[in-house]
Amino acid sequence: MPTGPERADAVVVGAGHNGLVAANLLADAGWDVLVLEATGAPGGAVRSAEVTVPGYLSDLYSSFYPLGYASPVLAGLDLDRHGLRWTHAPDVLAHLLPDGRAAVLNRDLDATAASLAVFAPADGERWRHAYADWLDVAGPMLATITTPYPPVRGGVALLRRLRVGGSLRLARRLVVPVRKLGAELFDGEGGTLLLAGCALHTDLSPEEAGSGVYGWLLAMLGQQVGWPVPVGGAQRITDALVDRLTARGGRIVHDARVDRVLTARGRAMGVRTVDGRAWRARRAVLADVPAPALYLDLVGAAALPPRLVQDLAHFRWDGSTLKVDWALSGPVPWTNPAVAGAGTVHLGADLDGLTTYSAELARGQVPRDPFLLVGQMSVADPSHSPPGTESLWAYTHLPFRRDWRAEDVAAHVARMEDVLEAAAPGFRARILGRHVAGPADLERGDPSLVGGALGGGTAAAYQQLFLRPIPGLGRADTPVDRLYLASASAHPGGGVHGAPGANAARAALARDRALTGGLYAGVIGAAHRAVYR
Incomplete structure (x- = not known):
């Protein structure tokens, strides 16, 4: 045991994937990095274990990673050198309608077009046109999503490529509801349902502003790169990040729950864990925790501008989640065999059903007919279960609450199994x-x-970009000097892409280059004072 506080250049609070990304980037810059993790294992929501039957591997939280696979942040870490390998299901996604028809997305563009042409003859070509539009902007779009706000380089690249008229049309697409977007792009139900089901990976309804861009992004990434999974489970992403970090001298301490960020003269000096130990940060503290936890619990309202504290009262979580894993003795016996090869299946609702389901959630009601997001993990990666069997999961959204009764959860599990x-x-x-x-x-x-909220806060337009997590905090910087928000509560939000962690690391490095207080600190400080005075 050390006789005094342990010290590091950077203390990272939380070993979720964003915290690990941030720690890796700081270690690449030559910093001494210490990660404090509250639980007994790293990875946050990127972990795997056998929890159903021995020999059946389950991804405990997240499973399919189109954003992770396409992310410039994760690609730049060369995780393949640390054992990460990807694999794909035969089909990317299937949306199964209540009447038994299915729209199927395959990485083969011809196969996707053929599936959608069954719903409307022209929709195969319409999908090709929508995909061509995506390819025109995919690179700058991903760069824009995964870099700090304001996204200058990606935005300039998009403007050069699309010019003013095209940029305005893209801006419209970013806010249009997915029901409206689907109606503009397709004649039949199939294409719209592929987009709408993807949009409901967030907490947005098909009628909400911004739902269209989420559906378009995930569906088009599915066409471009698929929705791959790590060979051997989600844990392999975490294992690769940990291996890379420790190879560069980074340290992770488990079962070290932080209960206070230590500050002096408006500057983060380190943290304290629940056992009373102090951990000093010579250069920065980065927090991979939700924004309310960082500001209200770890920093404390007394050390923050009153207006910031008031705004946090309006922070909105995304919905609660219920996830079930099953070990099956054989493949899922789908009535429609077109669904059997899909890694992900959207199940239980047509477009109107998705709207009804979302409206019930918005009213705080448990949906009577749950919409399911289903993962056929052995279809995607046979190492998840013995040959001829299936490791299956499904999750569904619930109204946000933290006090769910066991009998209510059990009743909804029965509804989920009824749908299947x-x-x-x-x-x-x-x-x-x-x-x-x-x-x-x-x-x-x-x-x-x-409360089982997966996204670090709602994906609604009023809590995105410069409004995430609250107005004026669109960057990783906080009103406390040398303290950075590195979680999904920061721009650009949820998903396993590493951007919040990377943005926090970049901000810490930029601040450190101005050791005397300099231009960077002065500009950021002035911006916070202007917002919260």
């Missing part, structure tokens, strides 16, 4: 084991998943 049984008669007979993770279970496993 209706689409795949005989499903229940193949269940060998089940693991239920309700909202409270998800939060216990990863304290950043408050």
Whole structure:
């Protein structure tokens, strides 16, 4: 045991993937980095374990990673050198309608077009045109998404490519609801449902501003790069990040829950853990925790501008989540065999059903007919279970609450299984084991998943860009000098792409280059004073 506070150039609070990305980038710059993780294992919501039946691997939180695979941030870390390998299901995605028809997205453009042409003859060509539009902007768009706000370089590249008229049309697409976008792009239901189901990976309804861009982004990435999974489970991403960090001298301390950011003269000096130990940061503190936890719990309202504290009262979480993993004795017995090869299946609703489901959530009601996002993990990566079997999961959204009763969770699990049984008669007979993770279970496993909210805060337009997590805090910098928000609560938000962690590391490095207080600190400080005076 050290006799005094342990010291490092940077203390990173939380070993979720964003915290690990930030730690890696600082270690690349030659910093001595210490990561403090509240739980007994790194990875946050990027972890795997056998929780149903021995021999069946489950990804405990996230599974499919189009954003991670395409992310310039993760690509720049060369995680393949640390054991990360990717694999794909035969089909990327299938949306199964209640009447048994299915729209199927495949990395082969001809196969996707053929599936959508069944819904409307011209929709195959319409999909090709939509995909061509995506390819025109994909590179600058991803650069814009994964860099700090304001995204100058990506924005300039988009403007040069699209010119004024094209940029204005793209700006419109960023705010249009997915129902409207689908109606403009396609004649039939299939294409619209592929977009709308993807949009509902967030907490937005098909009628909400901004839902169109989420659906378009995930669907088009599926066409371009697929929705790959790591060979051997989500844990392999975490393992690669940890291996890379430790190879560069970074340290991770587990079961070290931080309860205070230590400040002096408006500057972060380190942190304190619940056991009373102090950990000093010579250069920066980076927090991979939700924004309310950082500001209200770790820093404390007394050390913050009153206006910031008032604005945090309006911070909105995304919805709670209920996830179930099953070990099945055989493949899912889908009535429609077109669904069997899809890694991800959207199940339980057509477009109007998605709107009804979202409206019930908005009213704080538990949906009577849950919409399911289903992962056929053994289809995507056969190493998840014994040959001829299936490691399956499904999750669905619930209204945001932190006090769910066990009987309410159990009743909704039964509804979820009813949806699967209706689409795949005989499903229940193949269940060998089940693991239920309700909202409270998800939060216990990863304290950043408050109430089972997966996105670090709503994806609604009023809490994005320079409004994330609250107005004026669109960057990783905080009103406390040398303290940076590195979690999904920061721009650009949820998803396993590493951008919030990378943005925080870049901000810390930029601030450190102005050791005397300099231009950077002066500009950031003036900006915060202007917003919160």
